Amino acid sequence: MQNNLIRKRAGMLFAFLALMALMIVPAMAKTKPTVAIIKAEWCQACQKLEPTMMELMKEYSDKVEFVVLDVSSDDKVAESQAKAKKLGLGAFFEANKQKTSTVAVFVKGSKPQFMTMQNFDRAAYVKAFDDAIASAGK
Numbered sequence: 001m002q003n004n005l006i007r008k009r010a011g012m013l014f015a016f017l018a019l020m021a022l023m024i025v026p027a028m029a030k031t032k033p034t035v036a037i038i039k040a041e042w043c044q045a046c047q048k049l050e051p052t053m054m055e056l057m058k059e060y061s062d063k064v065e066f067v068v069l070d071v072s073s074d075d076k077v078a079e080s081q082a083k084a085k086k087l088g089l090g091a092f093f094e095a096n097k098q099k100t101s102t103v104a105v106f107v108k109g110s111k112p113q114f115m116t117m118q119n120f121d122r123a124a125y126v127k128a129f130d131d132a133i134a135s136a137g138k
Contacts, residue, residue: 034066034087037103038099039071039100039101040070040072041072049119049120052120055122067087069097081094092106103119
């Protein structure tokens with residue numbers, strides 16, 4: 001009888017640990033770097049940057065979270081402001097919402113590890129993304 005009780009408690013402990021693992025693993029996966037892109041439809045620099053960013057978004061989709069903050073209109077600004085606030089990037093958005101074609105990389109926290117504006121150098125983004133991925137793993 002006592003052995004059955006021990007087995008039952010061990011089974012409950014195992015189930016609890018399995019449940020905790022299911023909760024912890026997704027939380028750990030959310031430590032991916034975030035790339036915030038401030039863009040507007042009317043911005044020529046944004047249009048020039050878009051093909052490079054689209055290519056990098058495909059290449060890094062499993063390693064980096066991308067968030068596009070559109071400031072093309074008042075409605076888009078309001079949507080982007082809410083999105084940035086939800087992601088902990090509200091202060092960054094407020095400080096940079098008028099700086100279209102800005103790209104910033106965040107690893108842990110709300111201070112960018114890398115930030116640039118009107119930069120069309122693909123290699124600079126690859127280096128910044130790779131550095132952020134390496135930092136996020138530490």
